[in-house]
Amino acid sequence: MHMANVTEVRQNASKIIAQVLESGEPAVVLQRSKPVVYIVEASAYEEMLKKLEAAETLFRAEEAKSALQEIARLRGKMAQRGKQQDSVPLIRELREGEGR
Structure with missing residues (x-):
């Protein structure tokens, strides 16, 4: 599972989404080292x-x-x-x- 902080998501949203779609694995977005959001494929x-x-x-x-x-x-x-x-x-x- 890919982990990214909020700043990284702002800067590389397309790249993170592409990784999620390519791997089929969700990505977790961290804020102050705590998970706040998961990015998953729509079908999943x-x-x-x-x-x-x-x-x-x-x-x-x-x-x-x-x-x-x-x-x-x-x-x-x-x-x-x-x-x-x-x-x-x-x-x-x-x-x-x-x-x-």
């Missing part, structure tokens, strides 16, 4: 965005799965206690108008 950046979106979708799906498992666990616990009937038949009956 777009690919990173796609992967991030896919990871976020997977994370949301896993969260939903966990929530459904927790609901199922709680329903099972409630059914074992016998304190409350399953409300699904009642709701279905009311929705379909059979309860009138």
Whole structure:
């Protein structure tokens, strides 16, 4: 990975971009010896965005799965206690108008 400070980027931006495109490796821009910006190929950046979106979708799906498992666990616990009937038949009956 190529490293350049801000001054070098100002003076040699075209050269640094050409190196990134030629090598396929990103360049890091340093300011006061700390990384502040990476220069990457547009296609590599777009690919990173796609992967991030896919990871976020997977994370949301896993969260939903966990929530459904927790609901199922709680329903099972409630059914074992016998304190409350399953409300699904009642709701279905009311929705379909059979309860009138």
